[in-house]
Amino acid sequence: MESMPGHLGDAGRDASSSPALKQDAQSFSSSSSLKPNQVSETSLYGVPIVSLVIDGKERLCLAQISNTLLKNYSYNEIHNRRVALGITCVQCTPVQLELLRRAGAMPISSRRCGMITKREAERLCKSFL
Template sequence: MLYGIPIVSLLMDGQERLCLAQISNTLLKNFSYNEIHNRRVALGITCVQCTPVQLELLRRAGAMPVSSRRCGMITKREAERLCKSFLAETEPPKLPESFSFDVYHCCAWGCRGSFTPSRYNSSRFVSVDDMI
């Protein structure tokens, strides 16, 4: 099971490995082959090709189509990392409302002030209240 979806796995060299194609076609179906491949490479996830006998087992289990000629397998931990990188909803950190920092502009006028991101709502925003 991966994210509540049953994924066929095989024991290969003492490690449980999951069918990457089945993961791509179920959990990651909203992403392109290139997106999945590039993310897998970026995460350093290696893909092990199954043997012809293992491929036949995957076909019979319904994880692979009969016409498939090969199948990549990844460990369950790697599958969890890959799926999490696509499916986890992470929001950017929020700053406290009162967060600010001092600024000094090195120009002829040498303006100083405080930058308060929560008050910034336009690229042209200037607050006279923040000027010292």
């Protein structure tokens, strides 16, 4: 994912155009304190993955991981491995889903997104790679 200052993902709107978008842009920058719905980017095996703070934990978008690092595996293979490893997937709210769309992690057509912690994402990817 490529991000430019003042822009959020593919939306193409300047972050300074509204207070809500300005807030999203500010939360996109890295910070040592985790704030609810804070969007940032982390590296997973060298691949940039969008993360979102949910219930005080940084969680990564499982669909984005599946479409990048695990693209050679089917949905069923990834799902079955995740279940076998005991990794629970937290569904994001509509507001959180919109934040992920704006950050470029999810397509506009997405209706839901499962989120897992970075540690769980590392375990899942390691089991395949």
